[in-house]
Amino acid sequence: MKVFSTTTKTVWIVVASLIVAVISFFWIDSKTSIFSTHGDFVLESDSVSHVEREIVLPVFLHGMVVNNLLVVEDEVKRNQRFTDLLSGYTVPVTIMQQLNLLPRSVYDFRKISAHKKYTLLVEHDSLKTVRALVYEPNAVDYVVFHFKDSLMIESCQRRVDTLERQISGRIESTLSHTIEALNISHDLTNKFVDIFAWQVDFQRLQKGDQFKLIYEENLVDEVPIGIGRIVGVYFEHSNSGYYAFPFDQGDGADYFDEKGNSLRKALLKYPIEFTRISSRYSKNRFHPVVKVFRPHLGTDFAAPTGTPIRSVGDGIIEEAQYKTNNGNYVKVRHNGTYTTGYLHMSKIASGIKAGTRVKQGQTIGYVGSTGLATGPHLCYRFWKNGVQVDALKIELPPSQPVKPEYFPAYENVKAAIIKRLQLIPFPSTAGEMEVASR
Secondary structure, X not given: OOOOOHHHHHHHHHHHHHHHHHHHHHOOOOOOOOOOOOOOOOOHHHOOXXXXXXXXXXXXXXXXXXXXXXXXXXXXXXXXXXXXXXXXXXXXXXXXXXXXXXXXXXXXXXXXXXXXXXXXXXXXXOOOEEEEEEEEOOOOEEEEEEOOOOOEEEEEEOOOEEEEEEEEEEOOOOHHHHHXXXXXXXXXXXXXXXXXXXXXXXXXXXXXXXXXXXXXXXXXXXXXXXXXXXXXXXXXXXXXXXXXXXXXXXXXXXXXXXXXXXXXXXXXXXXXXXXXXXXXXXXXXXXXXXXXXXXXXXEEEEOOOOXXXXXXXXXXXXXXXXXXXXXXXXXXXXXXXXXXXXXXXXXXXXXXXXXOEEOOOOEEEEEXXXXXXXXXXXXXXXXXXXEEOOOXXXXXXXXXXXXXXXXXXXXXXXXXXXXXXXXXXXXXXXXXXXXXXX
16 A cells, blocks of 8 residues: 555655755855855865955155165255265265266256255165265255166256235334234245335334235145245334235236335345344444444444345445455445445355346345444445435335326226225234135
8 A cells, every 4th residue: 555645755855855955045054055066165174364464555755665765864064065965875886977977057066055955865785875865955946866777867846835824913012023923924024024115114113003914825745935925915104004015017016005106116225134223324423342423324233143135226246355344345336326335244145246246135245243343233335326325214216106008907906905904803912813725
């Protein structure tokens, strides 16, 4: 007797097959299913061992990867030559020969100056082989000397970013104290003073005088490197207001007042950066060295030794020498009317000699106390038609005003700057600063 019919037997076979299939698909225990083919899954015995790796990102300096190099940073010392910077390190002989034969038209090694930064990129070998030298004459420019295979020289520049800043200040005692309280750079102060030098006596400011400035500051890698253009100025002195607006009418930007008159004169008023006047022009002054009363036909500016002295205008050097009373001094003839003299220098600037042509603002020497002087200062002298006069009281003709054809455009520029200056509040007692990106 048959226990199961054919139909029943078939049903059980189908059910059993389904059960096996379901178990095969859903059996998860880091095993392979019976439907897997070889290689579909990695068995425990074939798993890869655990590995950890540190990814080192490349470090760039002056456009070069320096991860595997020694970076040596230093400053050029006084009287050091270019080859002295490589002392104690190894440079291939062929590279040294190329350096020695390098013409000045490619690079003039006389441009290497004391106190300038340089960087050596050196191999980690026993010879300390130099792969590159980077010289930085200023915050923007740098020169790369590549020494790896053959000498290659690159002149490069960093990106300069510009921020526009606004500042207001009130004079509490002197301009110098106000500047220090506001942490204003000397560069900005000198630009500000030069604009109004012939309109305002900055040596005789009054408490309560106040100013507003909009100016541009240049930065490299977010570090300030100098002042750019002054966008607009309002200065209130002795209850009188003075504006300055930059405008270019085809021959370079200049500064003009509300009526379009130029604020610039043919000569700068001050021969050094804004500083204290220690002795003014006088027909009868007690001389501190010889102890007698005698005329003092110049203006003395007290300043630290080494402070740069600038020519107040374009001209030709008439004298550049040492004399017993004057010490090291320079005399500049600007035209047929005006001549200026600069006395007691610690030294005369390189290249300044009789017959040399100089530009306005060019450094011609440095403050010192040579000759008949008790301390470091500049004695500044001024001649008009061969007669010595008071440099701070001389009336000089102004530069050309805004030309009629440019006046409508100037009026638009002026109106926009006045509106912006009016939005800057005056401080109650101390300076306030507001920064905005350009």
